[in-house]
Amino acid sequence: MGYKAYSLRNFKEIPQIAKLSKEKIKDIEIVGRVLPFKTNSYVINELIDWDNYQNDPLFILTFPQRGMLSKEHYNIVEELYLRGANEKEILKTVNVIRQELNPHPAGQLEKNVPVYNGQRLNGVQHKYNETVLFFPSQGQTCHAYCTFCFRWPQFSGDHNLKQSTKEVSLLINYIKDNPEVTDLLFTGGDPMVMSANILSSYIDAVLEAKIPHLKTIRIGTKTLGFWPYRYLTDKDSDQIIDIFKRIVNSGLNLSIMAHFNHYRELESDAVLKAVKRIQSTGAIIRTQSPILNHINADSSVWRKMWKKQAGLGMIPYYMFIPRDTGAQKYFAVTLDSAYNIFKDAYSNVSGISRTVRGPSMSANSGKVKVEGVLNLEAGKAFILSFIQARDTSWVKKPFLAKYDDKAIWLDDLKPYSGEEKFFFDK
Ligand SMILES: *Cc1c(COP(=O)(O)O)cnc(C)c1O
Ligand code: SF4
Numbered sequence: 001m002g003y004k005a006y007s008l009r010n011f012k013e014i015p016q017i018a019k020l021s022k023e024k025i026k027d028i029e030i031v032g033r034v035l036p037f038k039t040n041s042y043v044i045n046e047l048i049d050w051d052n053y054q055n056d057p058l059f060i061l062t063f064p065q066r067g068m069l070s071k072e073h074y075n076i077v078e079e080l081y082l083r084g085a086n087e088k089e090i091l092k093t094v095n096v097i098r099q100e101l102n103p104h105p106a107g108q109l110e111k112n113v114p115v116y117n118g119q120r121l122n123g124v125q126h127k128y129n130e131t132v133l134f135f136p137s138q139g140q141t142c143h144a145y146c147t148f149c150f151r152w153p154q155f156s157g158d159h160n161l162k163q164s165t166k167e168v169s170l171l172i173n174y175i176k177d178n179p180e181v182t183d184l185l186f187t188g189g190d191p192m193v194m195s196a197n198i199l200s201s202y203i204d205a206v207l208e209a210k211i212p213h214l215k216t217i218r219i220g221t222k223t224l225g226f227w228p229y230r231y232l233t234d235k236d237s238d239q240i241i242d243i244f245k246r247i248v249n250s251g252l253n254l255s256i257m258a259h260f261n262h263y264r265e266l267e268s269d270a271v272l273k274a275v276k277r278i279q280s281t282g283a284i285i286r287t288q289s290p291i292l293n294h295i296n297a298d299s300s301v302w303r304k305m306w307k308k309q310a311g312l313g314m315i316p317y318y319m320f321i322p323r324d325t326g327a328q329k330y331f332a333v334t335l336d337s338a339y340n341i342f343k344d345a346y347s348n349v350s351g352i353s354r355t356v357r358g359p360s361m362s363a364n365s366g367k368v369k370v371e372g373v374l375n376l377e378a379g380k381a382f383i384l385s386f387i388q389a390r391d392t393s394w395v396k397k398p399f400l401a402k403y404d405d406k407a408i409w410l411d412d413l414k415p416y417s418g419e420e421k422f423f424f425d426k
Contacts, residue, residue, distance in 0.1 A: 001229045001270070003143070004041040008032045011039070016050045024053075030077045031064035033094050034101070035327060036145035039063065042227055043144050046268045057262045057295040062144050065294075068327035073097050102324075116174045123167055124174065128366075128388045131183040131218075134171055138198050139191035143227035146261070148292055148322055148331045168202050172209045185218040185257070192221040192230055196239035203243055207250045216253040224258045224285075225265040228274035241281055248282035256285045258314065262296050263305040266312065275312050288318035291338050291359055292331045299344035306345065306353040319358030321370075324409060332408045335359070335382065339370045357387055363410045365390050365424040373403060381416045382407075386424075394424055 006014055011028065020028075028037070039062040047058040066074065076097065080090050112127040113120055125133040175181050184206065191199065206217065223230040231237055247254040256278060260266060278285060287309050291297060296305070306316045321338055322331050333341070338359040346354060360369045366389030374381045380403030386394045400416035407413050415422050 001042065001233050003227060003229065003234070005038055005143075006040065006044070007038050011037075014044055016044060016048070019050050020053065026078075026081075027066040028064050030074060030081055031066060031069050033077055033081075033090060034073065034097050035064050035068055035147060036149060037062075037064050037147075038142070038145040040144050040227065042229065042268075042270070046270065047264060057301075058264055060294050061146055061148075061261055064147055065330070067294075068147060068330045069097075070329075073100075101327075114174060116170060116177070119170070121170055121174055124171055126174075126178075126181075127390065129180045129392065131185055132171070132175060132178075132181050133185050133187050134202075135187055135189070136191055136194060136198070136202055137167065138194045139186065140189035141193055142188070142190040142222055143193060143230075144222075146222070148290065148295075148327060168205045172205060172211070175214060176209065176211055179213045182213060182215045183218055184214060184216070185220060187220040190221050190223060191219055192223040192240075196236035196243060199240070200243050200246075203247060207246065207252070214252065216255055217247055218255045218257050220257040220259070222259040224256075224271055224274055224278075225260050228268065228270040231274040231277050232270060241277060244278065244281035244283050254281070254283040256283055257317070258285050258287050259289060260287050260305065260309070261289045261292065262301060263308050266305065266308045272312070275314070279313055285312075285314040286317040287314050288320065290320040290322040290331075291333050291341060292322060293333050294331065297333045297337070297341065299341045299348075302341060302345035303348050306349050306356060310350070310353045316353050316356035318360060319356060321359050321361045321409070323362060328408070334405060335370050335407045335409075335413075336373065336403075336405050339373065339382075342370075343372075360387055361410050366394065368410055371398060374400070376416075378416075379403065382413065384413075389424070391424070399423070 008029065011017060011032075012025075017025065031037075043058065043062055049056045049058070053059045069077070076093060077090075080093060112125040113122065114124060114126045115121070123135045123137060125135075127133075171184075175184065186202070203217070206214070229237070231240060234240075244254055265271065275285065289296065289305075291302075296302065302319070309316050319338075319342055321333070321335065322328065342359050346356065358369060360367045365386075367387040369385050369387050371383040371385050374383055381400040382403055383398050384401055385396055385398045389395050399422070401413040401422075402416050404412060404414075413422075414420075
């Protein structure tokens with residue numbers, strides 16, 4: 001199957017676009033100027049239900065929707081669009097809107113960057129003791145873009161092999177010097193957009209280094225959802241499978257951290273074959289997703305998704321609460337509702353699926369999980385706890401926040417004790 005990508009520039013060439021209303025096409029053109037828009041032939045032909053596009057979770061996952069922008073922002077871009085403003089003017093306005101949507105668009109990549117021998121390790125993050133994150137420069141894009149993702153300020157990918165060799169050798173020295181590190185997580189974007197040659201240049205360097213305390217290589221990827229042919233028919237698919245085998249044969253664990261948002265991503269022949277082919281290398285597939293209004297804010301979707309994953313031998317791992325990105329209002333689910341959806345789905349799957357943890361917020365202080373809601377004499381409370389924390393002594397220590405049925409993020413919560421700040425903000 002040949003990969004073909006579509007963006008704002010060429011999406012009208014997609015035959016199924018003929019099914020959309022004029023209004024919907026205009027919305028794509030307007031919202032797609034501001035939010036990321038890229039989709040591909042697999043998503044279009046094998047995932048989206050075009051007869052029900054208005055409510056189809058897979059359509060909403062990659063095609064910009066009107067509600068993703070505020071009325072005000074929509075109107076500003078619409079005005080430019082209707083009067084045929086030139087590209088320069090549009091870009092200028094769009095950049096201002098993007099800044100407003102996300103005050104620190106590039107901030108994510110600059111946080112938790114270690115300094116090694118006086119040198120900043122760009123493309124590396126080390127926040128939790130055991131796991132180092134690596135953002136290979138050629139892996140900072142994806143086979144399609146999720147409309148809820150605001151990581152695209154980092155979406156580029158134009159670096160040469162020489163630069164990567166330097167990147168990876170610094171990374172290896174850093175891991176060697178940090179014996180608490182057991183896991184190396186390749187992330188992005190999507191590292192599986194890299195060619196097999198580039199991926200193997202990174203992986204082989206790590207394997208050759210034979211770092212005794214390094215036990216697991218993880219690869220975070222959306223390819224099983226967006227382009228399962230990566231493991232089947234791409235011209236370097238066999239090489240990719242070989243790389244996975246080399247990792248496992250070297251004695252390291254390989255964990256594919258697969259990003260799935262809906263059980264429908266687990267139904268095509270291609271994804272089923274890709275899963276089996278990956279598993280045949282000895283790799284383990286773990287799964288994760290944010291909980292998103294309009295896409296999966298329904299316990300039956302999660303129950304079905306976890307059941308299908310477990311049935312395919314995958315290990316459900318995380319349910320995330322989406323962080324404050326551009327279209328947060330559109331996708332937001334209250335903490336209360338996320339907790340109830342998690343609880344309901346979790347209660348109706350076997351123990352094999354109950355490896356999943358969440359719903360969890362990846363905040364500055366750590367990964368904060370909503371454990372439950374308590375009815376106390378002084379009023380309702382959320383029970384929270386850290387799954388991962390900047391300070392390991394915080395992990396698994398329950399703490400209370402005042403219950404707030406509208407809260408969508410940790411910032412919206414106040415300590416139950418009446419204190420101004422939570423202990424981890426002091
Ligand atoms: C989630 C996360 C990890 C990995 O945490 P695990 O609980 O080991 O999966 C590592 N680094 C950062 C910054 C993370 O957000
Ligand atoms: S696959 Fe991941 S990085 Fe890429 S657009 Fe989706 S959420 Fe963002």
